[in-house]
Amino acid sequence: MKKYLIGAILLIVVIAMVKTVPDKKAHKKAMMEAVKEYVDEEAENKGFGDNVLTDLGKGIVNKTIEVALNSKLEVNNYLIFNTTSVELDDESKTLSLGMFNHVFTFDKEMLRDALEAAAKEKKEIKSERKAAKKAKKEARKLEKKLRKEQKKREKEARKEQKRREKEARKEQKRREKEAREEQKRREKEES
Numbered sequence: 001m002k003k004y005l006i007g008a009i010l011l012i013v014v015i016a017m018v019k020t021v022p023d024k025k026a027h028k029k030a031m032m033e034a035v036k037e038y039v040d041e042e043a044e045n046k047g048f049g050d051n052v053l054t055d056l057g058k059g060i061v062n063k064t065i066e067v068a069l070n071s072k073l074e075v076n077n078y079l080i081f082n083t084t085s086v087e088l089d090d091e092s093k094t095l096s097l098g099m100f101n102h103v104f105t106f107d108k109e110m111l112r113d114a115l116e117a118a119a120k121e122k123k124e125i126k127s128e129r130k131a132a133k134k135a136k137k138e139a140r141k142l143e144k145k146l147r148k149e150q151k152k153r154e155k156e157a158r159k160e161q162k163r164r165e166k167e168a169r170k171e172q173k174r175r176e177k178e179a180r181e182e183q184k185r186r187e188k189e190e191s
Contacts, residue, residue, distance in 0.1 A: 017080035022098035024075045027084045028066075030103035031073075031096055035065050 081099040085092045
């Protein structure tokens with residue numbers, strides 16, 4: 001009888017766990033609260049007073065993190081509990097654990113690392129975009145220079161062609177003149 005009672009209790013607990021697994025929205029909400037707490041604490045530690053600019057900065061940070069969480073947060077469901085993770089530096093970092101309608105977020109050091117990694121990734125993406133834009137600009141510049149040089153070579157080739165044609169006409173006229181003079185000389189000798 002004791003075995004059945006323990007089995008029934010375990011079954012009830014498992015069913016309760018399955019029914020009370022929090023959704024992605026709950027994880028996101030808990031993480032945003034942790035982020036807000038972390039940002040407030042960091043602002044206070046760095047000596048930023050509670051003013052409009054500080055609140056605006058906190059709001060921007062919170063919104064940025066919320067957008068990042070929307071796109072990168074993955075929920076891993078294990079039937080009786082779930083976790084959320086995010087991909088940072090080619091490895092998956094677990095950020096929270098959810099069970100019994102409650103989400104447990106992990107320590108602030110991990111949060112700090114995740115935020116720093118996200119900032120680093122954003123900076124790298126910006127740097128890559130800037131480098132790509134610069135490379136594209138350089139390619140356009142090089143292409144323009146090559147076109148200009150090509151036009152210059154074509155112009156010089158046309159100029160050289162005209163010069164040769166002029167020389168050829170000149171040579172032709174000279175030969176014709178010589179031929180006429182030779183003709184006149186022969187006519188003179190015959191007469």
